[in-house]
Amino acid sequence: xxVNFNKRDPxxxxxxxxxxxxxxxxxxxxxxxxxxxxxxxxxxxxxPNTAQRAYKEMExxxxxYTERNLPSRITKDEAIxxxxxxxxxxxxxxxxxxxxxxIDVPVEEVLELVKExxxxxxxxxxxx
Amino acid sequence: MIEVNDxxxxxxxxxxxKGVSFTAEQGEITCIIGINGVGKTTILNAIxxxxxxxxxxxxxxxxxxxxHSYEKITFIPDAIIMQPNMTIAESMQFMADFYDSWNQERxxxxxxxxxxxxxxxxxDLSKGNRAKVNLLLGLALDVDYLLMDEPFSGIDIFSRxxxxxxxxxxxxxxxxxxxxxxxIGDIExxxxxxxxxxxxxxxxxxxxxxxxxxEGKSVVDVMREVYQP
Numbered sequence: 001x002x003v004n005f006n007k008r009d010p011x012x013x014x015x016x017x018x019x020x021x022x023x024x025x026x027x028x029x030x031x032x033x034x035x036x037x038x039x040x041x042x043x044x045x046x047x048p049n050t051a052q053r054a055y056k057e058m059e060x061x062x063x064x065y066t067e068r069n070l071p072s073r074i075t076k077d078e079a080i081x082x083x084x085x086x087x088x089x090x091x092x093x094x095x096x097x098x099x100x101x102x103i104d105v106p107v108e109e110v111l112e113l114v115k116e117x118x119x120x121x122x123x124x125x126x127x128x
Numbered sequence: 129m130i131e132v133n134d135x136x137x138x139x140x141x142x143x144x145x146k147g148v149s150f151t152a153e154q155g156e157i158t159c160i161i162g163i164n165g166v167g168k169t170t171i172l173n174a175i176x177x178x179x180x181x182x183x184x185x186x187x188x189x190x191x192x193x194x195x196h197s198y199e200k201i202t203f204i205p206d207a208i209i210m211q212p213n214m215t216i217a218e219s220m221q222f223m224a225d226f227y228d229s230w231n232q233e234r235x236x237x238x239x240x241x242x243x244x245x246x247x248x249x250x251x252d253l254s255k256g257n258r259a260k261v262n263l264l265l266g267l268a269l270d271v272d273y274l275l276m277d278e279p280f281s282g283i284d285i286f287s288r289x290x291x292x293x294x295x296x297x298x299x300x301x302x303x304x305x306x307x308x309x310x311x312i313g314d315i316e317x318x319x320x321x322x323x324x325x326x327x328x329x330x331x332x333x334x335x336x337x338x339x340x341x342x343e344g345k346s347v348v349d350v351m352r353e354v355y356q357p
Contacts, residue, residue: 005317007316007340007346007347007348008340008344008345008346008349009340009344010337010340010341011317011337011340012337013341038297038298041296041297042293042296042297042298044296045292045293045296045317045318046296046317046318047157047295047296047317047318047319047320047337048296049155049156049320050317050337053337
C-alpha cells in the first residue's frame with residue numbers, strides 16, 4: 001500500500017479516495033478485512049488521527065463496517081460498491097471535460113483522440 | 129493538555145519570548161516552526177521549568193509544573209547527552225536506573241524499529257543513528273507528553289524517514305508530542321497542529337488538516353503567507 005499524497009487536499013480525503021479506487025478495481029473485495037487505524041497510519045505514513053478520521057467518514061458513508069470489537073471490513077452492499085465505481089468514473093470525466101473545454105476542441109475530435117490514446121495506453125500497461 | 133499562557137522571557141535586556149500562547153493536546157502532534165533563534169528551544173525549556181519566566185504561566189493537565197510533573201513529561205534535546213564511550217545498552221541502563229517511567233519493553237521494540245545494535249558505542253554511531261538513540265531514550269519513558277527539539281536537524285533523509293515513521297506507530301501511542309523544527313518538508317502529513325513563531329511571537333497557529341480542507345492550502349503555503357507577506 002503506497003500513496004503519493006498531494007499537499008493541498010485533506011489527507012483523510014486522499015485516503016478515502018485510495019480506498020474507493022481499490023474497491024472499484026476489485027483490489028479490496030467485499031467483506032475483506034482492512035488494517036486497523038494504527039496499522040493504516042503506519043503503512044501510509046500518516047497521522048493516526050487522520051487515519052481515524054478517514055475510517056469514521058467511510059463508516060458513515062457505508063463503505064466499511066465494524067462489528068463489535070472485530071476488525072473493520074469493506075462493505076458487502078452491492079449498491080454502495082456499484083456507486084463507488086460510478087462516482088470515480090464521473091469525477092475523472094468531469095475533471096477531463098473541465099480541462100479540455102478550456103482549449104475549445106470539438107467533442108468528436110476529442111473522442112477520437114481519447115479512443116486512440118486509450119488503446120495505446122492500454123497496450124503500454126500490458127507490456128509492463 | 130499543555131497550555132502556554134502569554135509567556136515572556138528575557139535574557140538580559142533581550143526579550144526572547146514576547147507573550148507566547150498556544151495549547152498542545154494529548155494524542156496530537158504539535159509542531160513549533162520558526163527559523164533559528166526565534167525562541168523555540170526556550171519554549172520547550174520553559175515547559176520543562178528549566179528556565180524561569182518573566183511573565184505568564186504554563187499548565188500541564190491544568191496544573192502548574194511541580195516535581196511529579198516530570199513523571200508525565202519528558203524533553204528530548206537536539207543532541208544526545210550520554211557519554212560518547214557508553215554503549216547503547218549502557219545508556220539505556222542509565223535511563224532505567226534514573227527514571228521510574230522507563231519502559232524496557234518499549235525500549236527493546238524501539239531498538240528493533242530503528243535497527244540499532246545495543247552493543248555499539250555512541251561514539252561509533254553515524255549522526256542519524258545517534259539521533260535515533262537520542263529519541264529512543266526519551267520515547268521509552270512512559271510519559272504523557274514528549275517534547276522534541278529539532279529531531280530532524282542535520283541528519284540524512286533515510287534516518288529522517290525512519291524517525292517520521294515512529295510518529296505514525298504505536299510507539300508514540302496516544303501521547304502528546306511537541307516538536308520544534310525549522311524545516312517542515314517530509315513531516316507535513318504527520319502533524320496535527322502548527323504554531324508559527326517569529327521574533328518571540330506566535331504569528332499563527334492552525335490545524336494542518338483543517339487548513340487543507342477549508343482553504344485548500346498546504347502548510348508551506350500558509351508559512352509563505354505568514355513569513356513572506
